[in-house]
Amino acid sequence: MKTTQIMNIRNIFLAMTAWAFVSVACGNDSPGETPVPEWESWETIAGDVKVLVTTNNRIQDLLRTGISYNTRDNISPNCITLDPGTEYQTMDGFGAAVTGSTCYNLMQMSKEDRTRFLRETFSHETGLGYSYIRIAIGCSDFSLSEYTCCDKEGIENFALQSEEKEYVIPILKEILTINPEIRIMGSPWTCPKWMKVNNLEDLEPFDSWTDGHLNPAYYDDYATYFVKWIQAFQNEGISIYSITPQNEPLNPGNSASLLMYWQEQQDFVRDALGPKIKAAGLSTKIYAFDHNYNYDGMSDQANYPIKLFADEDAAQYFAGTAYHNYGGNRSELNRIHNLRPDKELVFTEISIGTWNDGRNLNTRLIEDMEEVALGTVNNWCRGG
Numbered sequence: 001m002k003t004t005q006i007m008n009i010r011n012i013f014l015a016m017t018a019w020a021f022v023s024v025a026c027g028n029d030s031p032g033e034t035p036v037p038e039w040e041s042w043e044t045i046a047g048d049v050k051v052l053v054t055t056n057n058r059i060q061d062l063l064r065t066g067i068s069y070n071t072r073d074n075i076s077p078n079c080i081t082l083d084p085g086t087e088y089q090t091m092d093g094f095g096a097a098v099t100g101s102t103c104y105n106l107m108q109m110s111k112e113d114r115t116r117f118l119r120e121t122f123s124h125e126t127g128l129g130y131s132y133i134r135i136a137i138g139c140s141d142f143s144l145s146e147y148t149c150c151d152k153e154g155i156e157n158f159a160l161q162s163e164e165k166e167y168v169i170p171i172l173k174e175i176l177t178i179n180p181e182i183r184i185m186g187s188p189w190t191c192p193k194w195m196k197v198n199n200l201e202d203l204e205p206f207d208s209w210t211d212g213h214l215n216p217a218y219y220d221d222y223a224t225y226f227v228k229w230i231q232a233f234q235n236e237g238i239s240i241y242s243i244t245p246q247n248e249p250l251n252p253g254n255s256a257s258l259l260m261y262w263q264e265q266q267d268f269v270r271d272a273l274g275p276k277i278k279a280a281g282l283s284t285k286i287y288a289f290d291h292n293y294n295y296d297g298m299s300d301q302a303n304y305p306i307k308l309f310a311d312e313d314a315a316q317y318f319a320g321t322a323y324h325n326y327g328g329n330r331s332e333l334n335r336i337h338n339l340r341p342d343k344e345l346v347f348t349e350i351s352i353g354t355w356n357d358g359r360n361l362n363t364r365l366i367e368d369m370e371e372v373a374l375g376t377v378n379n380w381c382r383g384g
Contacts, residue, residue, distance in 0.1 A: 039064065039119075039126050049080075052128070056365040062128075092346070092383035093131030093183055096121070098175070099142035103167035115174065122179040131179065132383050134348055135168060137188035137229050137243070141255045146209045149229060153194040155221040158228045172238050183241035183383075185348065186229065187290060189248075189256040191222050196258070211252035213259050214268065223272035227280045244290035244322050244348070245269060250301055251291065262304045265289075266314045274317025285319035290348055293328025306339050320344030323381075325371060326355075333379035347376040347384035 042050050047066020054061055069080070106114050120127040138148035143163060150158045160169075175182055190196075196212035198204045206212035214222060230240045245268060249260035260268070269286060277284055288305045295301045305321040308314055320343040321336060333345055350372050352358025376384045 041125055054365065056362045058361065089344075089380050089382045091377075094384055095130040095132035095134070095182075097134045097142070097349070098168065098171060099136065099140055100144050100163040100167055101142045103163075103171040104144060106171055107167055118171075118174055119178055122175050122182065124179065127178075129179075131181065132183045132185065132241075133172070133175070134185045134187060135172075136247075137186045137226070138190065139163070139256050140187075140189045140247070143256075146256050148188075148190065148192040149232075150192045150225055151194075153192075155224050155228075158225060158232075160229075160232050169233075169236050169238065173236070176238065184233075184238065185242040185244070185287075185346075186233075186240055187244045187247040187348070188258075189254060190258045191218075192225070195222055200264070209256045210254065211257060211259065214264065216264075216267070219268050219272040220276075222268070223276040226273055227276050227282065230277075230282055230284055231280070240284050242285035242287055242319070242346075244287045245273060246290060247349075248291045248324070249289065250296040250298055250304075262301060262307045265304075266308045266311055269308075269317050270311060270314035274314070277317075286317055287320055287322040287344070287346055287348075288318050290322040290324070292324050292326050293330065293332040296327060305336060305343070309340055309343060315343075318343065320346065322346050322348040323376075324349040326350075330371060330375040330379050333376065333381060337380040345379075345381045347372065347381045 042064075045064055045066045046068070048069045049067045051065050051067055053063040053065060106117070109117070122128070122130045124131075136143065138161075139146050144167075145163070147161050147163070149160055149164075172184070190209060190212075191214050193207055193209065193212075194205075195215055195218040196206040196208070197215045198206045198212060200213055200216070203215065226243065230243070233240055245265050246258055246260040248254060248257065249265060251257055252259050265288065269288075274286065277286070288308050291304075295304055305318075308318065323333060323345070325347070326349075333347075336343075337345060350368070352364065357363045372384065
């Protein structure tokens, strides 16, 4: 495969990332094109600190270099002071989304080129060392089709589908051979349609991939759905580290979506999902919310996670809260931490598109480094 083809596959993958902390942002250099590096072990890079450098015009694109520090007489212009007496959050890791369409594209590559790409992305020894992955429970808006793992009514009909079996699971297994310690989060975009109702007052069946609410009558079945999904991946040798009950629970307009207001998520997790996961002997963490800093401007949904955690019977099942940054300010992370410092924070999604000038690296690189790579970590997120 030609270098330009590998670069295109890399762009496809990065365009689908939910977590992307991969580069040091720098200013302009002369325009040009950098070939994909043939990476060797990080041990071959001289210097006390290993650095990846990307410039906003890609004249330097994931360039590996090192910085040396003279600790004896401190004559180096680069100085870092560490204060071991001050501790913040423990980091779980950094990584990317591995979607159905991502895996489909990766499976079109030759085995040699795909392995090289995955090593460059996930290897601690020779690559970027990604350590956290987010995948969909059923379909997402980056899937090949709309589906769940139980489209035929009746939880006894649960089964992994072709997207998982032919694309996602094979890619995850390849990644695990490169980095066996990878942590995987699962998030659903929708429940099965037969579990949906139009609203919680009329409770009329709602046969649509988009919008709708989870029928409380199916809380128990839907909790079983999560357990079966986690166990199905376990049977493939893939451990699920964490889940969220619903991706973007305040967004009814996604290609596959489900509204789940804080009251619903509190009831679902307290009465069904939390107890089911515990009874199954699973250690999978549950993170609340999984949506924007500004709660999509819904005043009655503001403080969504804090309202969830106010019920300690529900709070016991939540490890913390997950956030996206398509709306609002990252200062919300710090505010939520101060209100419930016992609960963790993770950042689970950012992507590019026409809404944020996503193809313009001159704009995106600096802003994403400030808002995501540094802004989340500096506001108590332990993974992203």
